[in-house]
Amino acid sequence: xxxxxxxxxxxxxxxxxxxxxxxxxxxxxxxxxxxxxxxxxxxxxxxxxxxxxxxxxxxxxxxxxxxxxxxxxxxxxxxxxxxxxxxxxxxxxxxxxxxxxxxxxxxxxxxxxxxxxxxxxxxxxxxxxxxxxxxxxxxxxxxxxxxxxxxxxxxxxxxxxxxxxxxxxxxxxxxxxxxxxxxxxxxxxxxxxxxxxxxxxxxxxxxxxxxxxxxxxxxxxxxxxxxxxxxxxxxxxxxxxxxxxxxxxxxxxxxxxxxxxxxxxxxxxxxxxxxxxxxxxxxxxxxxxxxxxxxxxxxxxxxxxxxxxxxxxxxxxxxxxxxxxxxxxxxxxxxxxxxxxxxxxxxxxxxxxxxxxxxxxxxxxxxxxxxxxxxxxxxxxxxxxxxxxxxxxxxxxxxxxxxxxxxxxxxxxxxxxxxxxxxxxxxxxxxxxxxxxxxxxxxxxxxxxxxxxxxxxxxxxxxxxxxxxxxxxxxxxxxxxxxxxxxxxxxxxxxxxxxxxxxxxxxxxxxxxx
Amino acid sequence: xxxxxxxxxxxxxxxxxxxxxxxxxxxxxxxxxxxxxxxxxxxxxxxxxxxxxxxxxxxxxxxxxxxxxxxxxxxxxxxxxxxxxxxxxxxxxxxxxxxxxxxxxxxxxxxxxxxxxxxxxxxxxxxxxxxxxxxxxxxxxxxxxxxxxxxxxxxxxxxxxxxxxxxxxxxxxxxxxxxxxxxxxxxxxxxxxxxxxxxxxxxxxxxxxxxxxxxxxxxx
Numbered sequence: 001x002x003x004x005x006x007x008x009x010x011x012x013x014x015x016x017x018x019x020x021x022x023x024x025x026x027x028x029x030x031x032x033x034x035x036x037x038x039x040x041x042x043x044x045x046x047x048x049x050x051x052x053x054x055x056x057x058x059x060x061x062x063x064x065x066x067x068x069x070x071x072x073x074x075x076x077x078x079x080x081x082x083x084x085x086x087x088x089x090x091x092x093x094x095x096x097x098x099x100x101x102x103x104x105x106x107x108x109x110x111x112x113x114x115x116x117x118x119x120x121x122x123x124x125x126x127x128x129x130x131x132x133x134x135x136x137x138x139x140x141x142x143x144x145x146x147x148x149x150x151x152x153x154x155x156x157x158x159x160x161x162x163x164x165x166x167x168x169x170x171x172x173x174x175x176x177x178x179x180x181x182x183x184x185x186x187x188x189x190x191x192x193x194x195x196x197x198x199x200x201x202x203x204x205x206x207x208x209x210x211x212x213x214x215x216x217x218x219x220x221x222x223x224x225x226x227x228x229x230x231x232x233x234x235x236x237x238x239x240x241x242x243x244x245x246x247x248x249x250x251x252x253x254x255x256x257x258x259x260x261x262x263x264x265x266x267x268x269x270x271x272x273x274x275x276x277x278x279x280x281x282x283x284x285x286x287x288x289x290x291x292x293x294x295x296x297x298x299x300x301x302x303x304x305x306x307x308x309x310x311x312x313x314x315x316x317x318x319x320x321x322x323x324x325x326x327x328x329x330x331x332x333x334x335x336x337x338x339x340x341x342x343x344x345x346x347x348x349x350x351x352x353x354x355x356x357x358x359x360x361x362x363x364x365x366x367x368x369x370x371x372x373x374x375x376x377x378x379x380x381x382x383x384x385x386x387x388x389x390x391x392x393x394x395x396x397x398x399x400x401x402x403x404x405x406x407x408x409x410x411x412x413x414x415x416x417x418x419x420x421x422x423x424x425x426x427x428x429x430x431x432x433x434x435x436x437x438x439x440x441x442x443x444x445x446x447x448x449x450x451x452x453x454x455x456x457x458x459x460x461x462x463x464x465x466x467x468x469x470x471x472x473x474x475x476x477x478x479x480x481x482x483x484x485x486x487x488x489x490x491x492x493x494x495x496x497x498x499x500x501x502x503x504x505x506x507x508x509x510x511x512x513x514x
Numbered sequence: 515x516x517x518x519x520x521x522x523x524x525x526x527x528x529x530x531x532x533x534x535x536x537x538x539x540x541x542x543x544x545x546x547x548x549x550x551x552x553x554x555x556x557x558x559x560x561x562x563x564x565x566x567x568x569x570x571x572x573x574x575x576x577x578x579x580x581x582x583x584x585x586x587x588x589x590x591x592x593x594x595x596x597x598x599x600x601x602x603x604x605x606x607x608x609x610x611x612x613x614x615x616x617x618x619x620x621x622x623x624x625x626x627x628x629x630x631x632x633x634x635x636x637x638x639x640x641x642x643x644x645x646x647x648x649x650x651x652x653x654x655x656x657x658x659x660x661x662x663x664x665x666x667x668x669x670x671x672x673x674x675x676x677x678x679x680x681x682x683x684x685x686x687x688x689x690x691x692x693x694x695x696x697x698x699x700x701x702x703x704x705x706x707x708x709x710x711x712x713x714x715x716x717x718x719x720x721x722x723x724x725x726x727x728x729x730x731x732x733x734x
Contacts, residue, residue, distance in 0.1 A: 463656070
């Protein structure tokens, strides 16, 4: 009896050991899984892509996606030796340095945020002047800094050693009302040295200045959009009513950036909710040439699904206030209304949306500017948090960017490999299927390409691939077609002849019988 | 049951289902006149037409080409009851609406005749739509117009034949027929309105009784 008991106890002990082992294994497995996942999804940055689910052009739904960026760190004012960043307006990343405009100073750091220089005052012929609130910054290829000082109505141009080169005041020959102050807010300079300026209260478009600072023309004019209903009501109004009702002004540009080919990207501060083209890519003529997928007709505009009503929460379309482009045509725009960042590729397909409002890591309280840093970092200047948030691409985001880069270089096969990795992380990313389809199409596998284009919901490319498969099908089976038609023709003629013969016979029979 | 089979056997399939519909397509005035005065055509064809229309609409939402719809789903779900109702309801609505208008304005067509006119008028539309559906699977994006053309042409043809049919069976003048069409649409709207009113009010009554029942149930 006793022996049996000990045996049972030993068994029990064995079972316990086994259980412990199993538990350990399970814990290890769990840990390894969580560590593996950390690569991509543990960054805590809210992210989504739009998924087409339905026939209508409105049937795009946000689906959660892994974040393409990991949160790295926040840079606060003391880290870069500034007094504070609560008046930070914009920043610029040049080849060597990062420039941050913060209140009445411009802070210059290297790419690791070690302070190099601070500009607090300028010295011109009239003596030393303290800077007032600095807004937009731009740095040319030769490290010459342009800074907008809206309160004094001028643009400051610095040499590459950060001494003052010249002051560009109210440009000669500019046609604006005398009592309207000229307030430059944002500036970009093209490779020749022409300046494009977003100015406050100037509704004619961007102010384009010649290299010598004289006024050249208004650039990229934003036209006023009237709806027929608005026009109808306006036609009913009396003169007095018209004078009292709100003025119809063209929408203003909110921010600009320039790419390597001197195309100016501008975001429109959408005062009108029906703004159709809130992001514009302006060519030398000032015409908007931003590409967008023609198969869906969805223009890059930030959020596609927005709430129109709500109290204490943002409502209405995205308010885009900053834009930046990287070397291979990926441009990111900042929606300051909902603290989100949207990235698009050169063709206007949305790559990802990240961020939300908040104070924790990877959220933005009051973002005012975004800039790409190097190949894999994104800086978000957050005035609300008084910090610069540093985000770094993780494997998922890296793959997306690589794929777009390879596509821009027309290396579709390499792009397809990257898109496959993207799909491994996020199977609901429809654009990735189109990317793979393009590679297959180039390799001549039209039928499989068709399948991928269909998964990517891209009618245009599908149609191209289908055209090829149809062509192949017809040329392969042309002989069979001809044969079938010939056989059918012969049979029908034969049937006709036999029938005629039979009828004739019948008549003949009838004739004999009758 | 056996009586029905007997009746079905009496139907001249070739005449009612093939010859007469095709005859109407080629000579609509004469054809619809024959429908009224010569008693040609069969209500069975009309019912069969309704079934075919339902079938076609289900096929349409299932097999329409990706290039036309612009949207593809691996596991497509078609809401069959919804499609059926959306096919049958307009027919019932139109037939009832037209009948209720024409009976009070001395139209001489009967309910059965209106229904048959509707069915025979939708026969060419069905054929054209089927062609459009087949084409939608073999066209590229540039040729998509060929497919959509057949759909659009089918709708136009349907309206034309329906109008001619109504002119013939009601023995109206052209202008009066046009007026009747407008009145019919009005009548359809009224029917929908009354129906929705009825449903809402029934709901109110139902809620009232269920509340009373709940109150009583709470008490005991």
